[in-house]
Amino acid sequence: MGRSPCCEKAHTNRGAWSKEEDQxxxxxxxxxxxxxxxxxxxxxxxxxxxxxxxxxxxxxxxPDLKRGNFTEEEDELIIKLHGLLGNKWSVIAARLPGRTDNEIKNYWNTCIRRKLLGRGIDPQNHGPINLFTTLETHRAVAIQTMSEGSVANVHDDEAATEKGGRESRESALELDLNLSIGLPHCSPKCSPSQANLETNKQSICRRLDY
Structure with missing residues (x-):
């Protein structure tokens, strides 16, 4: 079973705290x-x-909360601790008396990151920003994009060739069908069976007359 809620939220105030509640x-x-x-x-x-x-x-x-802006010493300590601990804000806050973890996290995201980038330092690994690596990455992306475009053109050429061959085959098939629609006409003189029939007919007629 999960932990029960700490209070009945239906009967609690929400929003900004009043001075009376703070007191x-x-x-x-x-x-x-x-x-x-x-x-x-x-x-x-x-x-x-x-x-x-x-x-x-x-x-x-x-009462031990610090008010006001962070000092340069606090900035450098936060940078050093972040390089060792990463985004463990509560652990970092424990080493800065009077500062809260949420306050330090917001200050890191809004101010210190920009400061490190201005120094040429990567806020993630606290190492120098490698411009050569960045340029090489953009170059690799550009080459990959061009290669993909070339492959697409080859595929388009192959598709066009295949389409042309298919259309040629269909045209040839239509031509064969047109030629085989009807049988060639042949005169009676060219038909041996018809000539034999006429001969037999004349022979029978002569016998009957005889």
């Missing part, structure tokens, strides 16, 4: 500490989901 959450956590997020909303008198309370506290309300 209730801050006061409760100052008194009872963090944790027990599933039961916290009801205990704190909030009509919110436990997950929403946790994210609101971690990303906006906890």
């Amino acid at each position: 209730k959450l801050i006061s409760y956590i100052k008194t009872h500490g963090e944790g027990r997020w599933r039961s916290l909303p009801k205990a704190a008198g909030l009509l919110r989901c436990g997950k929403s309370c946790r994210l609101r506290w971690i990303n906006y309300l906890r």
